[in-house]
Amino acid sequence: MAKATKDADLTVAENSRPDFAQEDPDVLRHYYYQMVLLRRFEERAGEMYTKAKIGGYCHLNLGEEATIVGLMAALQPQDYIYTNYREHGYIIARGIEPGPVMAELFGRETGVAGGRGGSMHLFDAKAKFMGGYAIVGGQIPLAVGAAYALKYKGLPGVVLCQMGDGSTNIGAWYESLNLAKLFQLPIIFFIVNNGYGMGTTVEMASSEPDLYKKGCAFRIHGEQVDGTDVMAVREAMRRLRERAEKEHEPAIMDVVSFRFRGHSVIDSDHYRPQDDVRKQRSSNDPIPHFAEQLINANVIDETFVKEIATRVEHEVQESIDFADRSPTPKIEDIYKYMYATPVPNTPGFDNPEMKR
Ligand SMILES: Cc1ncc(C[n+]2csc(CCOP(=O)(O)OP(=O)(O)O)c2C)c(N)n1
Numbered sequence: 001m002a003k004a005t006k007d008a009d010l011t012v013a014e015n016s017r018p019d020f021a022q023e024d025p026d027v028l029r030h031y032y033y034q035m036v037l038l039r040r041f042e043e044r045a046g047e048m049y050t051k052a053k054i055g056g057y058c059h060l061n062l063g064e065e066a067t068i069v070g071l072m073a074a075l076q077p078q079d080y081i082y083t084n085y086r087e088h089g090y091i092i093a094r095g096i097e098p099g100p101v102m103a104e105l106f107g108r109e110t111g112v113a114g115g116r117g118g119s120m121h122l123f124d125a126k127a128k129f130m131g132g133y134a135i136v137g138g139q140i141p142l143a144v145g146a147a148y149a150l151k152y153k154g155l156p157g158v159v160l161c162q163m164g165d166g167s168t169n170i171g172a173w174y175e176s177l178n179l180a181k182l183f184q185l186p187i188i189f190f191i192v193n194n195g196y197g198m199g200t201t202v203e204m205a206s207s208e209p210d211l212y213k214k215g216c217a218f219r220i221h222g223e224q225v226d227g228t229d230v231m232a233v234r235e236a237m238r239r240l241r242e243r244a245e246k247e248h249e250p251a252i253m254d255v256v257s258f259r260f261r262g263h264s265v266i267d268s269d270h271y272r273p274q275d276d277v278r279k280q281r282s283s284n285d286p287i288p289h290f291a292e293q294l295i296n297a298n299v300i301d302e303t304f305v306k307e308i309a310t311r312v313e314h315e316v317q318e319s320i321d322f323a324d325r326s327p328t329p330k331i332e333d334i335y336k337y338m339y340a341t342p343v344p345n346t347p348g349f350d351n352p353e354m355k356r
């Protein structure tokens with residue numbers, strides 16, 4: 001395979017100045033709807049956790065809605081997606097109904113992973129949503145393998161590897177960067193830079209706090225984008241995606257966002273001055289920001305904003321009702337889905353029902 005000789009390019013993208021007149025207004029309205037849906041889904045998921053409807057861990061995407069919707073707006077059906085455990089919003093924005101997602105959080109049979117995965121292991125093969133990984137950085141080598149497979153088989157599409165700022169300090173990422181560039185793979189490392197890995201800031205954990213520069217030694221192009229600006233994320237992603245697919249050029253996107261709450265639902269967030277958090281939440285909230293832009297461009301009005309709020313409230317409540325009335329997996333099905341191929345002398349081997 002051809003060796004790259006060019007040094008890495010590095011860019012800090014300017015905030016978008018979208019020309020809304022050039023956009024399909026229904027598409028813009030849909031982005032707004034999706035962002036509100038993700039917000040309300042996560043708020044209610046947090047509430048369901050405190051009511052003990054959800055077990056295990058639960059990490060919310062609150063504050064990261066523009067990052068997620070902008071990303072998904074640029075991806076194509078042929079693209080594969082790997083994420084960390086903070087992934088509820090990603091699978092919904094990829095087009096999966098909120099009901100089976102909430103049901104997975106509740107551990108129900110109707111969930112996207114049959115209730116076996118829970119919050120951190122959402123999965124949908126048809127949508128090429130390859131999951132939710134709980135081990136920090138665990139998804140990265142797998143995503144590189146998938147990108148290698150796409151290139152090897154001559155298939156269209158790219159691999160989107162979503163990861164946190166904290167996972168840029170994991171050794172496997174550097175091996176992955178090396179191979180991604182060496183083999184010129186169609187992959188984008190999409191770093192959701194919310195400034196924290198649990199309670200540790202980027203500056204405390206990373207000797208290079210400008211995360212988009214971390215691919216330099218591998219000659220990988222890096223860009224920093226404002227993750228609270230849905231149009232900026234979409235534009236950057238479209239460009240890098242196109243290049244990854246057509247020229248097999250990997251890239252790093254450092255998407256700067258803000259985590260509204262603690263690391264997980266049970267994190268009381270004491271390590272951040274709460275006054276700062278409140279200020280950031282009001283000045284960096286992507287949803288009112290986008291609403292204001294759309295209202296000023298006469299794409300939506302206050303009535304539309306209210307209608308979306310009502311519609312979303314109803315849809316999220318329906319997802320909760322769906323999860324609540326869904327059955328839990330049966331104890332005799334404990335080995336179902338465990339092996340891709342049936343394994344002799346394991347429970348259920350002779351049961352055709354279990355051979356999925
Ligand atoms: C290999 C490994 N080390 C530590 C943990 C514990 N842990 C879970 S989440 C997390 C922070 C990761 O932060 P980041 O990558 O920035 O993602 P974010 O939670 O901010 O989305 C840590 C250290 C883990 N799950 N896996």
Ligand SMILES: [Mg+2]
Pocket residue numbers: 164165166192193194195196197198
């Ligand atoms: Mg983080």
